[in-house]
Amino acid sequence: ETGVTQTPRHLVMGxxxxxxxxxxxxxGHNAMYWYKQSAKKPLELMFVYSLEERVENNSVxxxxxxxxxxxxxxxxxxxxLQPEDSALYLCASSQDINRVGNQPQHFGDGTRLSxx
Amino acid sequence: QQQxxxxxxxxxxxxxxxxIINCAYENTAFDYFPxxxxxxxxxxxxxxxxxxxxSEKKEGRFTIxxxxxxxxxxxxxxxxxxxxSATYFCAASSRGTGANNLFFxxxxxxxxxx
Numbered sequence: 001e002t003g004v005t006q007t008p009r010h011l012v013m014g015x016x017x018x019x020x021x022x023x024x025x026x027x028g029h030n031a032m033y034w035y036k037q038s039a040k041k042p043l044e045l046m047f048v049y050s051l052e053e054r055v056e057n058n059s060v061x062x063x064x065x066x067x068x069x070x071x072x073x074x075x076x077x078x079x080x081l082q083p084e085d086s087a088l089y090l091c092a093s094s095q096d097i098n099r100v101g102n103q104p105q106h107f108g109d110g111t112r113l114s115x116x
Numbered sequence: 117q118q119q120x121x122x123x124x125x126x127x128x129x130x131x132x133x134x135x136i137i138n139c140a141y142e143n144t145a146f147d148y149f150p151x152x153x154x155x156x157x158x159x160x161x162x163x164x165x166x167x168x169x170x171s172e173k174k175e176g177r178f179t180i181x182x183x184x185x186x187x188x189x190x191x192x193x194x195x196x197x198x199x200x201s202a203t204y205f206c207a208a209s210s211r212g213t214g215a216n217n218l219f220f221x222x223x224x225x226x227x228x229x230x
Contacts, residue, residue, distance in 0.1 A: 002159065040125070042118065042220040043160075043205070056217070090159050104150060105218060107159030 003027040006091050006108035013081065014116050021076040021111045023091030031097045032074040033105065034066060037088040049074060050097045078113075086115045119143060120208050122221025129228050135193040137224045139206035142187065146208040150218070151180065151191050154203045163204070164191070196228045 004025045013019050025032065034046040048056035049068040063085075065077040074091055092105040122139045129135045139149075150165035166173045166180040166189065173180045179192040193200055206221040 002161065004159070006159075040222060042120070042222050043218075045217055048217075092159075104162040104165065107152075107161065109157065109159045 002106050002108060004091055004093055004106050004108035006089075006111050008111055009109065010112045010114075012114045012116060013078070015081060015083075017081075018077070018079040020078065021089055021091075021113075023074040023076075023108055025072055025074075025091075025093040025106070025108075027093055027106060029093040029095050029106070030071050031094045032068060032071070033092040033094075034074065034076055035090040035092065035107075037090055037110065043090070047076075048097060055097060081113075081115045083115050086113055088112050118222075119219035120206060120221045122206050122224060124224060125222070126225045127227070129193075129196045129226065131196060131198060131228055131230050133196050133228075135191075135196045135200065135226055135228070137191045137204055137206070137226070138188065139190065139208075139221050140186075140188045141208050141219075143208070143210065144187070145210040146219075147210045148208065149180070149182065149189050150207050151178075152205045152207065152220075154205065154223075156202075160205055193226075196226075198228045198230050201226055201228050 007022045032049045036044045046060045047066045052068045063080050067075040088110040090110045091108045094105045120141050151163045152160035153163040154160040164175050164178050166182050168184050177194045182189045203223045203225045205223045207218045209218045
């Protein structure tokens, strides 16, 4: 149990659907992250939130829309996705964003997303 | 451009053997080098990490060796066990890369044969 819970674990959607991924952390952390994991590629950082404020958006297409209503919850809203968006989407949290080496990122088990 | 290069892509080791995974980087500002372990259906979990002020760090059967001048670091798994079969990712970050950004390698799938 990592303290970071992601739902759903699996999601199949058509390109015209709208869905949301949810992440919840029970670690009292202030920073949360969305990553995309594709086969044979490095994990790609998508978004970073610190104290509910977005601090980084790594050139992610607008069809991905993050939301952080509080420091324990993070959402990724999806709409009109493309087949190449099929991947494992991982959420992570850390104590904060400023003390890079002093605290690790804790990952959830991810949502496996398949776009038809 | 890939910030951290990892090899090999896959590795098969006999039980009791030594597993060695290598990573290389270019950015000399990196000051934190963690290794993550990922089992199928699970997210990555921090295994061990090192800072560049030491050349080696050992935790149980897992050792990180760090060569600052060569800009390389490696993970050694001693007495490898079937339960070690997983994908291993190296990563690197620095305060200058912003927002606790971790740059990951492409991963090494380790299989330990009984």
